[in-house]
Amino acid sequence: MLKKCFKYDFKSVFKIWWIAAVTVLGLSVPAGIAYESLREHFKDPARRFIWENSAVGAFWFSVMAILILTSVLVAVRFYINFFSDEGYLTFTLPVKRSTLLFSKILSGFVFYALTALVVVVSLAVIGLFVPAVGESYSCLTAEVLCEFILIFKEVPLKDILWIIAYALELVLMAILSPLVSTLFLYTLITLGATIAKRHKVAATIGLMVGSNYLLSALIIPVVLAIGLWVNATLHLFSDKMLGEYDWMYFVLFAFLFVIAVLATVCAFLGNVIQGCLERKLNLP
Amino acid sequence: MKKLISVFVVLVLFSLFLLPVGASAEENQWTLIDDGKTLIHGFKEYEPYNNPPDWIYFPEGDIYLYEMDYSGDTYEHEYVSVVPSDTDIVKLHFNETVYVTKEGKEKLDRFKNGEYSFYLLCYDHNIVKPFEYSDFSSFMIEENLTEIDVTTVWNNDIFEVRAFDASGIFAHNCGAVYRIENDYYYVHYDTLPNSYFDAYGGFSYRQGIVPAYKLNENAVKFVESARFSSLARIENYVYPEEKAFLGEDDNAAAAITFWALIILFGFIVPAVPLVLSVIFANSKRVINKKRWYFLTAASALWIISTVGILASLYHH
Numbered sequence: 001m002l003k004k005c006f007k008y009d010f011k012s013v014f015k016i017w018w019i020a021a022v023t024v025l026g027l028s029v030p031a032g033i034a035y036e037s038l039r040e041h042f043k044d045p046a047r048r049f050i051w052e053n054s055a056v057g058a059f060w061f062s063v064m065a066i067l068i069l070t071s072v073l074v075a076v077r078f079y080i081n082f083f084s085d086e087g088y089l090t091f092t093l094p095v096k097r098s099t100l101l102f103s104k105i106l107s108g109f110v111f112y113a114l115t116a117l118v119v120v121v122s123l124a125v126i127g128l129f130v131p132a133v134g135e136s137y138s139c140l141t142a143e144v145l146c147e148f149i150l151i152f153k154e155v156p157l158k159d160i161l162w163i164i165a166y167a168l169e170l171v172l173m174a175i176l177s178p179l180v181s182t183l184f185l186y187t188l189i190t191l192g193a194t195i196a197k198r199h200k201v202a203a204t205i206g207l208m209v210g211s212n213y214l215l216s217a218l219i220i221p222v223v224l225a226i227g228l229w230v231n232a233t234l235h236l237f238s239d240k241m242l243g244e245y246d247w248m249y250f251v252l253f254a255f256l257f258v259i260a261v262l263a264t265v266c267a268f269l270g271n272v273i274q275g276c277l278e279r280k281l282n283l284p
Numbered sequence: 285m286k287k288l289i290s291v292f293v294v295l296v297l298f299s300l301f302l303l304p305v306g307a308s309a310e311e312n313q314w315t316l317i318d319d320g321k322t323l324i325h326g327f328k329e330y331e332p333y334n335n336p337p338d339w340i341y342f343p344e345g346d347i348y349l350y351e352m353d354y355s356g357d358t359y360e361h362e363y364v365s366v367v368p369s370d371t372d373i374v375k376l377h378f379n380e381t382v383y384v385t386k387e388g389k390e391k392l393d394r395f396k397n398g399e400y401s402f403y404l405l406c407y408d409h410n411i412v413k414p415f416e417y418s419d420f421s422s423f424m425i426e427e428n429l430t431e432i433d434v435t436t437v438w439n440n441d442i443f444e445v446r447a448f449d450a451s452g453i454f455a456h457n458c459g460a461v462y463r464i465e466n467d468y469y470y471v472h473y474d475t476l477p478n479s480y481f482d483a484y485g486g487f488s489y490r491q492g493i494v495p496a497y498k499l500n501e502n503a504v505k506f507v508e509s510a511r512f513s514s515l516a517r518i519e520n521y522v523y524p525e526e527k528a529f530l531g532e533d534d535n536a537a538a539a540i541t542f543w544a545l546i547i548l549f550g551f552i553v554p555a556v557p558l559v560l561s562v563i564f565a566n567s568k569r570v571i572n573k574k575r576w577y578f579l580t581a582a583s584a585l586w587i588i589s590t591v592g593i594l595a596s597l598y599h600h
Contacts, residue, residue, distance in 0.1 A: 225545055229541065229549075231541075232537075232542040232545075235535070235538040250593060253596050263585065264554065264582040271576060278571045278572065279571070
């Protein structure tokens with residue numbers, strides 16, 4: 001059933017999302033040409049660069065728009081499907097609530113990942129037009145890739161294993177980060193919709209604003225603590241950090257630490273949503 | 285009446301607490317008054333000392349830097365350098381003006397007049413070997429007197445003979461041994477006329493031909509041994525006011541920060557979801573209990589990664 005649930009969740013968001021994605025990709029071509037034109041003629045005092053600035057501005061506006069639109073579409077789909085009148089129909093389906101939730105989490109994650117992919121691809125398209133610094137070829141061509149391959153060939157096997165280990169950890173972090181964003185959004189909607197008997201949307205928005213303030217207040221002491229700890233660690237273990245490969249174990253476990261924190265947050269938020277859906281479902 | 289007595293007792297107790305604070309504040313209080321003409325520290329008064337520019341500030345061991353209290357603009361953020369073994373001679377850290385008490389002035393005057401307390405043969409500034417007055421005679425043998433061109437020797441191996449004052453704070457270069465190819469030559473600065481020195485009293489390498497004594501075999505052995513001397517004269521600046529902060533030399537503060545934060549964020553914080561998830565997973569009221577074990581696994585991984593970080597730091 002997960003496949004079917006996911007198909008409908010995906011379609012529901014995709015029917016609007018694809019327009020934004022195509023717009024971003026489409027605008028990346030004139031933006032790339034505009035960047036190249038700006039680079040070539042920026043010393044010309046007679047030129048006003050109206051179309052160039054417009055093209056670049058439109059591209060970055062579309063990037064902002066797709067980032068916001070994805071969050072809104074995912075949130076709206078989750079809210080309407082679970083907590084509006086449609087919720088009666090959803091929860092009468094012969095599907096486990098955990099499957100319904102997992103489908104939403106998966107579709108949310110997929111759209112965040114697709115959005116990131118669209119942004120990366122559009123930036124790569126711009127890179128095709130703009131030459132690399134000091135070179136005649138573009139930032140993203142076969143020559144640049146060949147240089148990367150040549151550098152990689154010179155790396156010893158032991159280092160390649162380290163690079164693979166780090167790459168795996170980075171992939172895990174890249175998966176967990178949008179997952180945390182998706183689950184955080186779903187948690188706020190779920191709490192807003194289950195706590196408030198009326199004005200659920202207002203309650204959700206209130207929770208979003210409140211959580212935003214709370215996170216902003218928390219981030220300062222956390223960053224300060226991290227800075228202090230890194231400073232103290234570098235001070236106490238400066239000799240060790242200089243030793244061959246010693247610091248690489250440290251970085252490996254530091255990445256694992258971040259992964260574990262993200263995974264804990266994901267598991268906690270997932271359980272909160274699941275608990276609310278099972279025990280405190282508050283349909284209109 | 286009871287209230288008055290209570291207030292009196294409280295005030296007495298409070299003043300007792302203030303006593304050590306006042307004493308410690310006075311202990312480190314250095315105040316410059318009279319437009320820099322007098323430096324006050326407790327009951328001691330210091331006045332500026334006009335030392336020759338070639339004197340080298342070369343004390344051994346800890347040099348305490350105390351923040352100086354001054355209302356003018358000239359000495360903003362200035363420190364007073366104090367050598368604990370002799371507090372009659374102090375120096376402003378950045379401005380480099382020397383301040384002395386009457387006793388300190390007497391000591392430095394004697395030093396200025398050529399009364400040296402002890403000598404050191406110094407290689408590479410900090411590596412030193414004790415040098416006796418009698419060693420000059422083995423260095424300066426009349427039949428070995430010759431002339432060397434010093435314009436090209438400034439980058440060679442140089443062994444300076446430094447004379448110190450009675451406090452051991454200031455030094456003066458009496459002369460230096462220069463290595464030219466495989467021979468060593470001693471130039472005795474103290475017997476050279478002023479034309480051999482620059483405006484700051486330093487030996488001038490632009491002078492050209494300079495009288496020098498070629499060292500004999502025994503003297504060469506003595507000089508060579510200074511190169512591998514195990515004695516080191518090292519100064520160590522201490523900032524007493526800043527001991528409470530996490531500075532470069534404060535291992536204790538760094539260790540406390542390191543352990544406090546790693547215990548809090550690496551063990552205590554993840555222990556909360558770990559314990560809660562186990563409780564929920566075994567609670568009868570919870571539906572679909574098994575899902576809580578994901579949280580157990582994630583928080584356990586959090587703690588394991590912390591242990592991994594510690595192991596990577598302490599692994600030899």
